[in-house]
Amino acid sequence: MLGGSVEVLELLAERERIEAQLLQKFGAFAASGEWAADGVHNPTRWLIHHGRLSPLDAARLVRNARLVHHHDRTAKLLDSGDITSAHVDVIARAARHREECFDEHEDTLLDAASTLPVEGFRTVARRWRVLADDVLADRDATHAFARRRLHCSVTFRGTVRIDGELDPHGGALVLAALDAHSERDGTRPAAQRRADALVRLAAGEHATVTIDVLVDADTLTGEFPGDLTTARCDLPRVGPVAPNTIRRLACDALLGRILRSGSEILDVGRRQRRLATPAQRRAVLARDGGCIIPGCGAPPEWCDIHHHDPWHHGGETNLDNLYALCRPDHVAVHEGKWKLQRKPDGTIQAIPP
Numbered sequence: 001m002l003g004g005s006v007e008v009l010e011l012l013a014e015r016e017r018i019e020a021q022l023l024q025k026f027g028a029f030a031a032s033g034e035w036a037a038d039g040v041h042n043p044t045r046w047l048i049h050h051g052r053l054s055p056l057d058a059a060r061l062v063r064n065a066r067l068v069h070h071h072d073r074t075a076k077l078l079d080s081g082d083i084t085s086a087h088v089d090v091i092a093r094a095a096r097h098r099e100e101c102f103d104e105h106e107d108t109l110l111d112a113a114s115t116l117p118v119e120g121f122r123t124v125a126r127r128w129r130v131l132a133d134d135v136l137a138d139r140d141a142t143h144a145f146a147r148r149r150l151h152c153s154v155t156f157r158g159t160v161r162i163d164g165e166l167d168p169h170g171g172a173l174v175l176a177a178l179d180a181h182s183e184r185d186g187t188r189p190a191a192q193r194r195a196d197a198l199v200r201l202a203a204g205e206h207a208t209v210t211i212d213v214l215v216d217a218d219t220l221t222g223e224f225p226g227d228l229t230t231a232r233c234d235l236p237r238v239g240p241v242a243p244n245t246i247r248r249l250a251c252d253a254l255l256g257r258i259l260r261s262g263s264e265i266l267d268v269g270r271r272q273r274r275l276a277t278p279a280q281r282r283a284v285l286a287r288d289g290g291c292i293i294p295g296c297g298a299p300p301e302w303c304d305i306h307h308h309d310p311w312h313h314g315g316e317t318n319l320d321n322l323y324a325l326c327r328p329d330h331v332a333v334h335e336g337k338w339k340l341q342r343k344p345d346g347t348i349q350a351i352p353p
């Protein structure tokens with residue numbers, strides 16, 4: 001190796017040692033309360049005023065240092081170099097609002113962190129976050145859905161600027177559609193190919209888009225996986241999502257299902273048996289006349305078809321088991337907010353949250 005590259009590598013190693021020490025020392029300093037003597041309200045303020053950090057960097061250092069200070073095994077592995085400060089940053093993000101679950105699963109996460117590079121570990125940590133706590137995963141999914149938006153503005157030059165944020169399912173569909181309409185000619189940058197694909201979509205060239213989910217049989221039925229690195233509860237191009245999102249997608253979506261047990265693929269597709277046929281769909285929409293949630297009023301064309309007894313528990317795809325729900329109410333039903341109860345006469349009753 002040339003002298004220059006050795007020097008750079010040494011500096012990187014040195015920086016990592018300093019980062020690790022900083023996390024340890026600052027964690028102890030923040031916990032001691034000594035910062036109050038400098039006339040600030042909290043350790044973040046102290047870092048901004050005396051450490052000259054930006055508010056964002058200060059908040060991140062406080063969060064990561066706090067995690068290291070309160071978790072001995074994390075501190076030990078950071079100290080020995082088995083995990084890096086970047087791994088700690090990922091762990092601290094994943095453990096946010098999951099503090100109790102984290103105490104329980106610290107070893108599992110650290111085992112993964114010490115064997116995986118940061119990028120790979122990020123996916124595992126996201127997966128842990130959605131699988132560790134069903135209720136919190138649903139709450140995160142609800143927030144993600146509520147944040148969906150698309151801003152379109154016409155600029156002074158007459159161009160149209162687009163910016164937005166989509167929930168994981170919506171995002172995965174859009175990414176799949178853009179992929180399907182992209183021509184890989186190798187001359188245009190990816191961003192330009194996506195722009196062309198969006199215009200092609202708008203012009204009415206529609207290739208049917210299906211999404212293959214990757215999910216373990218155990219995860220689907222609510223078991224915590226034995227091995228987080230091989231477990232899957234993922235959407236393509238987006239990564240780990242809440243198990244209930246996958247259950248809802250499996251309920252009614254153009255979705256090629258892939259179930260796995262360990263590394264063995266059990267079942268690919270089975271689209272026909274699970275999805276309502278076009279005739280069944282029309283019959284359900286005509287019978288229900290739109291979303292069945294009282295007061296919703298969403299018309300039939302906005303509705304998903306919901307399986308009352310879930311198909312993964314053996315629920316049949318026949319009219320007695322199918323109901324029309326608009327997308328937001330379909331999400332709410334799968335997250336257990338609205339409860340649907342079938343009365344003896346076969347009609348359905350919606351019980352508010």
Ligand SMILES: [Zn+2]
Pocket residue numbers: 248251252305306307330334
């Ligand atoms: Zn459903």
Ligand SMILES: [Zn+2]
Pocket residue numbers: 291292293296297298325326327328329
């Ligand atoms: Zn509705």
